[in-house]
Amino acid sequence: MAENVPANALPASLLEAVGLTKRFGALLANDHVSLAIRAGETHALLGENGAGKSTLVKMMCGLLQPDSGELLYDGAPIVFPDPATSRARGVGVVFQHFALFDALTVVENVALGLAGHEPLATLAARIEDCVHRYGLSVEPYRRVGELSVGERQRVEIVRCLLGNPRVLILDEPTSVLTPDESESLFRTVDLLTGEGRAVLFISHKLDEVRRLCHRATVLRGGKFIAEVDPKTETASSLARLMVGAEVPRTPRSVTHALGEPRLLVNKLNVAGDGSRGSALHDIHLEIRAGEIVGIAGVAGNGQTTLFEALSGEKPVVDQEAIIIDKVAAGGLGPTERRALKAGFVPEERLGHAAAPDMRLSDNVLLTTHGDGEIVRLGIIRRSALLARFQEIVKRFDVRFGGKDPKARRLSGGNLQKFVIGREVLREPVLIVVDQPTWGVDAAAAAFIRTTLRQKAAEGCAVLVISQDLDELLEFTDRIAVMSEGRLTAPVPVAETSREAIGLAMGGAQAAGEGTHAA
Numbered sequence: 001m002a003e004n005v006p007a008n009a010l011p012a013s014l015l016e017a018v019g020l021t022k023r024f025g026a027l028l029a030n031d032h033v034s035l036a037i038r039a040g041e042t043h044a045l046l047g048e049n050g051a052g053k054s055t056l057v058k059m060m061c062g063l064l065q066p067d068s069g070e071l072l073y074d075g076a077p078i079v080f081p082d083p084a085t086s087r088a089r090g091v092g093v094v095f096q097h098f099a100l101f102d103a104l105t106v107v108e109n110v111a112l113g114l115a116g117h118e119p120l121a122t123l124a125a126r127i128e129d130c131v132h133r134y135g136l137s138v139e140p141y142r143r144v145g146e147l148s149v150g151e152r153q154r155v156e157i158v159r160c161l162l163g164n165p166r167v168l169i170l171d172e173p174t175s176v177l178t179p180d181e182s183e184s185l186f187r188t189v190d191l192l193t194g195e196g197r198a199v200l201f202i203s204h205k206l207d208e209v210r211r212l213c214h215r216a217t218v219l220r221g222g223k224f225i226a227e228v229d230p231k232t233e234t235a236s237s238l239a240r241l242m243v244g245a246e247v248p249r250t251p252r253s254v255t256h257a258l259g260e261p262r263l264l265v266n267k268l269n270v271a272g273d274g275s276r277g278s279a280l281h282d283i284h285l286e287i288r289a290g291e292i293v294g295i296a297g298v299a300g301n302g303q304t305t306l307f308e309a310l311s312g313e314k315p316v317v318d319q320e321a322i323i324i325d326k327v328a329a330g331g332l333g334p335t336e337r338r339a340l341k342a343g344f345v346p347e348e349r350l351g352h353a354a355a356p357d358m359r360l361s362d363n364v365l366l367t368t369h370g371d372g373e374i375v376r377l378g379i380i381r382r383s384a385l386l387a388r389f390q391e392i393v394k395r396f397d398v399r400f401g402g403k404d405p406k407a408r409r410l411s412g413g414n415l416q417k418f419v420i421g422r423e424v425l426r427e428p429v430l431i432v433v434d435q436p437t438w439g440v441d442a443a444a445a446a447f448i449r450t451t452l453r454q455k456a457a458e459g460c461a462v463l464v465i466s467q468d469l470d471e472l473l474e475f476t477d478r479i480a481v482m483s484e485g486r487l488t489a490p491v492p493v494a495e496t497s498r499e500a501i502g503l504a505m506g507g508a509q510a511a512g513e514g515t516h517a518a
């Protein structure tokens with residue numbers, strides 16, 4: 001990938017933050033942070049959850065105004081009063097949480113963000129052109145509601161590129177991508193920097209930062225810590241800079257006897273509804289108390305439908321197709337399934353797992369209202385709710401400013417820790433988690449995995465849907481692969497390999513011996 005630029009030939013900074021400071025109440029989210037992005041470089045912005053990366057980016061594009069400090073663009077001071085102005089000046093941002101309308105097509109969504117009234121056919125042609133030029137796979141006339149998170153992200157990138165940005169800021173672009181999708185994004189990034197554009201790349205995946213980025217700025221606790229050449233660092237030395245201490249690794253599976261099946265999926269068929277999620281065909285799966293089963297697969301192959309069928313959000317006709325802790329649950333809704341002590345953590349934390357404009361404590365209620373402890377005889381026990389909220393925050397180290405902010409105020413990784421903690425503290429016998437560590441820093445990711453391992457050791461059955469193969473290989477016991485709505489038989493991790501899983505992801509039945517016996 002990209003070579004180091006000799007020091008005597010450094011290109012000028014395109015966009016520069018000089019001593020930016022931002023306070024939210026008592027919390028100093030950015031404390032005199034400086035960062036310069038040069039033409040032709042990919043610059044990483046690193047830091048643990050809540051370190052202040054998104055706050056810095058928001059100030060660099062006019063979404064937030066700094067309390068002090070200034071921005072320089074082409075070496076001259078500039079103020080971006082809002083994102084429209086920064087966009088018009090050539091600063092494009094793709095955020096972690098997308099701003100797309102499900103009911104509209106790709107081209108309609110893109111049109112909404114543009115000034116003027118370009119005919120949709122012309123715009124679709126421009127999208128096709130951009131897609132072709134930068135190797136992105138996006139179909140202009142597909143409805144966004146049908147797209148996987150990875151595809152939605154490409155729509156956001158295309159939308160940005162159509163504005164012909166000189167600086168492109170990507171906020172955790174690979175956290176929802178498969179290895180292949182990430183590789184193709186890296187090629188796109190290289191093409192962009194090759195054209196003299198600058199890319200600011202926020203990521204918790206330190207290996208990819210080392211491969212892709214020319215320089216890295218590290219933040220910790222809202223402060224600038226270091227600017228380093230990631231190629232001369234190791235993933236652990238970078239993690240040490242971010243965290244200020246060694247990062248623990250997830251303990252491998254401890255051998256313990258497995259108990260009763262907690263989840264049985266038997267001949268589960270779900271029709272595609274033409275909108276989000278594909279059909280499921282004849283899914284079989286058994287997860288016993290004490291084990292973690294992982295589901296790998298390229299996004300959009302039925303994982304979302306499977307999650308929704310398991311959580312009760314999508315109706316399943318056959319009552320016996322899903323059995324939770326010996327109870328036929330196919331026809332039960334989400335609350336009734338939670339009453340069976342099942343916990344569910346969906347992929348989209350903001351909007352699905354948590355209501356953005358509700359306070360965190362009220363968000364606790366979303367999945368605990370049927371548990372009896374917090375709501376009794378239809379009356380909310382506020383003290384019990386607050387006690388649970390505080391326990392989640394303490395045990396899962398959820399960091400935020402203020403006492404009880406709205407969910408949308410949390411950094412991405414901290415919100416993820418919150419929604420995982422909310423389910424884990426319900427003491428479930430079955431927990432289904434879609435993308436458990438999306439956007440979570442290395443230390444917090446290790447903590448989440450270790451917690452899920454502990455739950456399994458205590459007798460919980462855990463199902464993890466993840467696009468991160470390394471994660472699945474690191475902490476699950478068996479792995480199945482989802483492809484075109486079909487699930488391979490889960491195979492013990494020791495008996496499979498990245499290659500076999502990769503093949504199965506492409507549709508070959510290579511990760512397991514057959515497709516049925518679980």
Ligand SMILES: Nc1ncnc2c1ncn2[C@@H]1O[C@H](COP(=O)(O)OP(=O)(O)OP(=O)(O)O)[C@@H](O)[C@H]1O
Pocket residue numbers: 024027029047048049050051052053054055056399400401405409410411412413414439441
């Ligand atoms: N609008 C806001 N009001 C109050 N606090 C906020 C607001 N925005 C961010 N914060 C707080 O500022 C801190 C920094 O958040 P920021 O989103 O910048 O972190 P981050 O480094 O991007 O984290 P992550 O990796 O989890 O996305 C966090 O503690 C967050 O809760």
